[in-house]
Amino acid sequence: MNDECRIGVYICNCGTNIAKVVNAERVCHRVADLPEVACARTYKYMCSNPGQDMITQDIKEHGLDRVVVAACSPRMHEPTFRKALEAAGLNPFMLEMANIREQCSWVHDDPAKATAKAADLTHAAVRRVARHQPLEKQEAPYTPATMVLGGGIAGLTVAVELADAGQHVHLIEQEGRLGGNVGRVDLTAPYLDSARDLLAEKIVQAETNPRIDVHLRSTLTDLQGFVGNFTGTVTHQDGSDTEFPVGSVVVCTGYHEFDATRVERLGYGKHLDVITSFELEQRLRSGRLETADGRVPRYVSIVHCVGSRNVKYHTYCSRVCCMTALKYGHEIKSALPEAMVTDLYVDMLSFGKGGEDLYRRTSELKTMFLMYEKEDYPVVRAAEAGDDCGLLVQVRERLSGETIDVPADLVVLMVGMQARADSDQVARTVGISQDVEGWFIESHPKLAPVSTPTEGVFIAGCCQSPKDIPDTVAQARAAAAMVLGYIAQGKVEVDARYAQIDGDLCSGCRVCNELCPYTAIAYDPDEGRSDVQSALCKACGTCVAACPSGAIAARHFTDEQILEQIEGVLAWSSSQP
Amino acid sequence: MAIRANPHLIDELEKYGAQDVVKCYHCGNCSATCPFSGDVFVFPRKSMRYLQLGLSSRLQGNLEPWLCYYCGECSEECPRGAEPGETMMSMRRWLTARYDFTGISGLFYRSAKAELLAIVLVALLTGLGLTLFGMAQGDINIYDGPGAFLPAEKIHVFDWVMAGVLVVLLGINCVRMWWYTVGADKEVRIPPGEYIKQLFLVPWHFITQHRYSQCDRKQPWAVHLVLMLSYLTMLILIMFFLHRVQHGPAIDWKAHAFGYLAAAGLVGTTIYALAGRVRKTWTHYQHSHETDWIFLVLLLVVSVTGIIQHVLHRGGWTTAANVVYIAHMMGVVPMLVLEVPFSKWSHMAYRPLAMYFSTMREKALLAEEETEERPQPAAQTA
Numbered sequence: 001m002n003d004e005c006r007i008g009v010y011i012c013n014c015g016t017n018i019a020k021v022v023n024a025e026r027v028c029h030r031v032a033d034l035p036e037v038a039c040a041r042t043y044k045y046m047c048s049n050p051g052q053d054m055i056t057q058d059i060k061e062h063g064l065d066r067v068v069v070a071a072c073s074p075r076m077h078e079p080t081f082r083k084a085l086e087a088a089g090l091n092p093f094m095l096e097m098a099n100i101r102e103q104c105s106w107v108h109d110d111p112a113k114a115t116a117k118a119a120d121l122t123h124a125a126v127r128r129v130a131r132h133q134p135l136e137k138q139e140a141p142y143t144p145a146t147m148v149l150g151g152g153i154a155g156l157t158v159a160v161e162l163a164d165a166g167q168h169v170h171l172i173e174q175e176g177r178l179g180g181n182v183g184r185v186d187l188t189a190p191y192l193d194s195a196r197d198l199l200a201e202k203i204v205q206a207e208t209n210p211r212i213d214v215h216l217r218s219t220l221t222d223l224q225g226f227v228g229n230f231t232g233t234v235t236h237q238d239g240s241d242t243e244f245p246v247g248s249v250v251v252c253t254g255y256h257e258f259d260a261t262r263v264e265r266l267g268y269g270k271h272l273d274v275i276t277s278f279e280l281e282q283r284l285r286s287g288r289l290e291t292a293d294g295r296v297p298r299y300v301s302i303v304h305c306v307g308s309r310n311v312k313y314h315t316y317c318s319r320v321c322c323m324t325a326l327k328y329g330h331e332i333k334s335a336l337p338e339a340m341v342t343d344l345y346v347d348m349l350s351f352g353k354g355g356e357d358l359y360r361r362t363s364e365l366k367t368m369f370l371m372y373e374k375e376d377y378p379v380v381r382a383a384e385a386g387d388d389c390g391l392l393v394q395v396r397e398r399l400s401g402e403t404i405d406v407p408a409d410l411v412v413l414m415v416g417m418q419a420r421a422d423s424d425q426v427a428r429t430v431g432i433s434q435d436v437e438g439w440f441i442e443s444h445p446k447l448a449p450v451s452t453p454t455e456g457v458f459i460a461g462c463c464q465s466p467k468d469i470p471d472t473v474a475q476a477r478a479a480a481a482m483v484l485g486y487i488a489q490g491k492v493e494v495d496a497r498y499a500q501i502d503g504d505l506c507s508g509c510r511v512c513n514e515l516c517p518y519t520a521i522a523y524d525p526d527e528g529r530s531d532v533q534s535a536l537c538k539a540c541g542t543c544v545a546a547c548p549s550g551a552i553a554a555r556h557f558t559d560e561q562i563l564e565q566i567e568g569v570l571a572w573s574s575s576q577p
Numbered sequence: 578m579a580i581r582a583n584p585h586l587i588d589e590l591e592k593y594g595a596q597d598v599v600k601c602y603h604c605g606n607c608s609a610t611c612p613f614s615g616d617v618f619v620f621p622r623k624s625m626r627y628l629q630l631g632l633s634s635r636l637q638g639n640l641e642p643w644l645c646y647y648c649g650e651c652s653e654e655c656p657r658g659a660e661p662g663e664t665m666m667s668m669r670r671w672l673t674a675r676y677d678f679t680g681i682s683g684l685f686y687r688s689a690k691a692e693l694l695a696i697v698l699v700a701l702l703t704g705l706g707l708t709l710f711g712m713a714q715g716d717i718n719i720y721d722g723p724g725a726f727l728p729a730e731k732i733h734v735f736d737w738v739m740a741g742v743l744v745v746l747l748g749i750n751c752v753r754m755w756w757y758t759v760g761a762d763k764e765v766r767i768p769p770g771e772y773i774k775q776l777f778l779v780p781w782h783f784i785t786q787h788r789y790s791q792c793d794r795k796q797p798w799a800v801h802l803v804l805m806l807s808y809l810t811m812l813i814l815i816m817f818f819l820h821r822v823q824h825g826p827a828i829d830w831k832a833h834a835f836g837y838l839a840a841a842g843l844v845g846t847t848i849y850a851l852a853g854r855v856r857k858t859w860t861h862y863q864h865s866h867e868t869d870w871i872f873l874v875l876l877l878v879v880s881v882t883g884i885i886q887h888v889l890h891r892g893g894w895t896t897a898a899n900v901v902y903i904a905h906m907m908g909v910v911p912m913l914v915l916e917v918p919f920s921k922w923s924h925m926a927y928r929p930l931a932m933y934f935s936t937m938r939e940k941a942l943l944a945e946e947e948t949e950e951r952p953q954p955a956a957q958t959a
Contacts, residue, residue: 299584340584340585342582342584359602360600360657363600363657364599365599366584366587366588366599368582368584368629368630368631369602369629370582370630394579397630399603400626400630400632400635402630402635403578403579404579404580404581404630404632405579405580407582
């Protein structure tokens with residue numbers, strides 16, 4: 001034990017949050033006797049200004065060189081107390097927090113045991129902080145250029161926003177045209193605006209703005225570096241590569257539509273007059289709404305939730321299909337006023353502005369709505385001789401309890417959205433994660449919806465989850481704002497906590513390379529060993545635990561610090577107060 | 578077996594007065610509000626659904642429209658303005674046309690012009706026939722007794738013949754109603770004994786309109802009851818007590834008191850209903866089908882001409898009384914011949930029958946459920 005330490009211990013009551021179960025005075029009394037503890041105090045709210053001042057004051061008066069705060073989770077107030085240390089001229093990493101609120105008072109109701117546990121945790125923090133070393137934060141410049149992956153409505157919006165703010169953008173599009181999936185649509189719900197009009201303006205802006213470099217038929221094949229300092233390798237159609245230094249990457253790769261042949265009952269691929277929503281869009285745009293043999297359809301049947309909200313395919317809702325189906329009710333009726341439209345749905349999700357109104361208007365056009373049970377898809381079969389329609393759609397209708405044959409000449413399947421087939425490749429290249437369905441995962445579903453755990457990489461639009469155009473554009477502009485925020489700072493602060501590989505001990509086995517969730521470890525074939533890029537590392541410790549040679553240490557999470565902490569927890573366990 | 582959806586059924590019902598049915602999205606507020614909607618008969622929502630899906634056969638076998646008295650609360654509660662009450666009304670018209678084997682009913686409901694034409698035609702034939710008959714065997718200046726222009730005992734024979742024909746026509750339609758709603762239903766079997774046991778329900782509901790009185794709003798029931806009892810009183814007086822009310826100039830108060838009350842009741846309620854429909858006072862007066870107007874106007878014409886004719890007769894203006902009597906008959910005959918078997922008045926038979934059928938059906942269904950719930954040892958060993 002380091003006897004030369006002078007540690008200050010501060011136990012917070014958190015009003016009554018901690019005090020109602022844990023006796024802070026008793027904890028204080030127990031740790032005060034420890035030889036390395038120079039002073040120990042309790043206070044009502046340690047995070048308040050008087051509380052912080054008390055710590056700063058003590059550091060100066062008692063010559064403290066380390067501080068333990070037993071209070072809430074470090075996620076809550078570690079930055080607060082680090083500032084208090086800095087104010088007194090102490091390195092902020094000489095702080096350790098014991099979480100006696102979330103881990104004691106909030107989860108236990110036996111005051112004696114909770115107090116004993118709080119004392120153990122505080123003791124462990126005291127033992128750990130004695131092993132702390134002063135660490136220095138690093139800074140790196142921020143490259144203002146941005147790479148945007150995907151030229152759909154999301155990517156176009158990000159690019160135009162950034163370029164309008166005076167920043168340079170590389171817009172990478174895999175296809176030979178800009179516009180993405182919105183470019184395949186005729187009108188948009190709920191106001192029936194032309195999708196082409198929405199896109200045309202953005203595409204012209206993207207193509208004419210000198211600050212936007214559009215790279216068609218190109219893909220990002222490699223991304224190296226860290227936030228503010230990436231190098232993206234873009235492979236073009238002719239096989240040539242270009243490297244772009246960029247500060248941030250915004251992923252707007254969109255979605256693929258569900259493959260309707262997977263639902264056999266719906267007869268897609270078997271009956272020519274069963275078509276997908278995108279095929280209907282094509283026919284509506286071409287102005288020829290006909291059956292396969294060129295007849296004008298008298299009955300059009302629209303089936304919702306194809307591939308969505310189903311345990312066999314995708315459990316999530318694709319969010320846009322209900323509104324799109326209601327829109328088709330209008331478009332079909334205006335193209336063919338004599339046609340009868342039937343709408344087979346599971347639940348009508350006409351959320352948001354204008355949604356209910358569109359539902360009502362489509363109802364008034366005498367669209368027949370039939371409700372079917374989730375996962376009990378209707379069955380499409382050829383009509384019998386003598387029927388006045390080409391197909392019959394049999395549906396077990398929930399609101400009437402009847403099994404009903406719906407006449408149809410054209411059956412339109414509202415195919416849902418699914419993650420692109422190449423999304424795992426994109427995820428691996430830019431270093432972000434996917435959920436079970438393949439959608440990219442955001443940092444926080446509510447508070448950080450366009451950030452990812454990989455700093456400097458953002459996501460927007462349907463690559464994150466199915467969403468409509470307004471939500472996609474909102475995310476795109478949010479991502480642009482995030483990027484502009486970084487650019488405005490001009491530099492990026494790199495965490496002082498990261499893993500370090502001892503070159504002498506590393507055998508070059510590359511176990512850590514594969515395990516690192518942040519792709520922060522690269523293998524150097526010349527040296528025959530791996531190295532951690534400190535700016536990318538989040539100090540999660542996975543590589544430290546995995547390294548067979550014990551060559552990796554995480555700064556601020558060294559083996560001796562952790563072992564000391566464990567011993568601190570166990571030291572008093574036999575002697576309950 | 579699957580039933581075919583008929584997307585054109587809504588269009589058909591619109592000719593019978595249905596409107597805004599498509600707006601319904603089945604929240605169920607209407608059925609929750611209705612004091613009559615229960616476990617077996619859930620309306621108006623279920624009927625709305627049958628209609629939206631174009632399930633003609635289900636709608637045809639549906640008794641529920643007759644169980645509704647259109648208090649209008651469902652239409653008021655509807656968040657989408659889908660007018661469930663008016664839809665039930667239009668379904669009653671549609672069902673009346675379905676029950677009618679001649680097809681005349683459907684023609685009248687779909688075309689007011691056809692109904693008006695038929696009324697005018699029957700009225701003219703009646704007027705012409707009575708005039709020729711009177712001229713052939715009597716004196717237009719004599720109202721009663723020997724040499725009377727239209728002797729009461731001879732007209733009375735005509736009354737009874739007409740009543741016989743109407744009963745047969747309506748009777749056939751009632752049998753068709755039974756077949757559609759109960760007879761053809763393979764789901765529920767009603768034991769024959771029940772038909773006897775529950776038969777009292779028909780006169781009970783006919784006379785008291787007991788179910789109507791159970792609506793939250795009592796005034797429409799009271800008005801309807803007064804109208805119905807007034808009409809019934811008048812009918813009984815004419816069919817069975819003609820000898821006491823026909824001859825003048827003395828007034829037989831024991832009989833006439835009923836007649837005057839009935840006349841007042843008929844005129845009062847008819848004017849109330851007409852004024853209500855013009856001013857749209859109640860929810861059930863908001864939407865008026867052409868047949869509603871025709872019915873009320875005919876009834877008012879018949880009542881008023883009847884009163885005038887009586888006053889003229891008792892006042893000694895016998896020639897005028899004879900003329901007005903012909904006018905009265907020109908209203909009575911089309912009203913009875915066309916309205917009783919083919920239009921609005923047929924509901925005087927269909928409604929009590931619906932109470933009768935639905936009570937038996939409900940009992941049979943509940944009995945079946947009970948036997949199903951009982952553990953069956955044979956099934957267990959198998």
